[in-house]
Amino acid sequence: MSQRVYIFDTTLRDGEQSPGATMNREEKIRLARQLEALGVDIIEAGFPAASQGDFEAVRDIARTVRGCQIAGLCRAIPTDIDRAWEAVREGEHGRIHTFLATSDIHMQYKLRKTREQVLEMVDAAVRYAASKTSNVEFSAEDASRSDPDFLVQVFTRAIDAGATTINVPDTVGYIQPQEFADLIGYLLEHIPNAHKAVFSVHCHNDLGLATANTLAALRAGARQAEVTLAGIGERAGNAALEEVVMAMEVRKDYYGLETGIVKEQIYPSTRLLSLIIGQPIPPYKSIIGSNAFAHESGIHQDGVLKHRQTYEIMTPESVGRAAEDMVLGKHSGRAALKARLEGLGYALSEEQVDIVFAAMKKLADRKKEIFIEDLEAVVLDEIFRIPDKYRLEYLSAISGNMAIPNAVVKMYVDGEERTVSDFGTGPIDAVFHTISKTVGRTPKLLRYAVNAITGGTDAQGEVTVRIEENGKSAVGRAADADIIVASAKAYINALNRLAKREEETVWARV
Ligand code: KIV
Ligand code: ZN
16 A cells, blocks of 8 residues: 555635635635645645635636645535536646535435435436546545445445545544544445545544544555644634644654655745734644744753754754744845745745835834744735725824824725724724724624734734624734734724625535
8 A cells, every 4th residue: 555645735625614714815826826835735725616706716726726636625416516627627637526424413414315315416426526527536524423334335336436535524523543543444444446546534623633533544544634734624623734744754653654745834834824814823733833842941941952852853944944034134135035035935926026025125114124924924915915895095093191092094995085084992993993984884893912923122013803793703914013004904904804705605615
């Protein structure tokens, strides 16, 4: 059996189902390009039949990204399969990923179908998908709670009908590692045509076992792992790419498996994700959290100074975490900036480099040292954060112990210029009030957080807000050396995301 494990990244599909992780088309394309640089084998780019926006994002990723397969998810019905194929067909080797539930509880209450009917549906759906491409994946939703012997029948039929990847999801994060290894072993042993397909696993983290279950299944013979950056995903999330990959790397002696992942791109990829979705990585998160390589106790520090491996099982450099160096100063030129951007994997046009250069110069006037994180924040704000509906043109806010805080805002709403001023209990409140008045919306502010991107009093402030209106919530993020400006931009970013969510009629989510 081959020792090569295929990494199937579903950050853009299952990951996007994580509350507040909605991304727009440009953000998805940017992240997909980073996943390509990371060396994932398959990118599940979305669920094309879910909305026009999802369809276009998957199609554009398939058109843009080379070097990995692009998959589109679809239910086991012809119209969904058509839509998925339409979206991925221009990709290098587009994959149709179709799924149907196989557990008794799902079949009885959700699908209202008998086992025989489900078998027929699987056969028909896979056969139909295989008439379009030889790259077909079939997932038995809620496989871990399905009768193993029924799974044997389902997967045998799916492979006969043309499925080349068979996915065994632990949809509700229920199974235990040894139990999952046994299930995979059982399936591989009892499915007569198992050798014609790659077996895959897709684990959710409801009991905190997604990574452990994935690794147990790989040891038992699965050869595709479905994962997301930082483990984001539906409910408690999915198995984290960085954990699964680094466990196999650090414990090669135990697993004897390999992947095509460029490990040094792990940290930059998760950092980009965090910037895009506006959710910080928890400091204690394994491998990518800010504390993951910080040694606090004196005994540990002493040990690390004497010999790094006393307390470090991998180096920060091995996952791309050594980039704390200064990237630009006031006098740095455009060529240096361009080279730095290329080094970070940003393939920008000359015009885009000009935009970033102008923004960096402006920032360098206010901030002595500019770090990678500052540069990334600028690129994201200036290039990848397309202000869809609402755009800030001008902002001024007044506060102080003798002044009534007030703000003046000039904005474009669907291209129409509006200028409004209003008061608040503090400058941020005044700014948010004024913006709400300008755009004619009254969302509730659920969360407001400010972080310094790098050290020093001149650090850029990174503001994250979460808002809610009419039962829909959205997260916004922005960075600026002035935290009031960062707050305004983050608020507008959240409003744009909310507007985007309203435009999309998302009629099907897994
Ligand atoms: O969790 C799940 O079962 C899924 C499938 C669609 C693969 O996301
Ligand atoms: Zn899932």
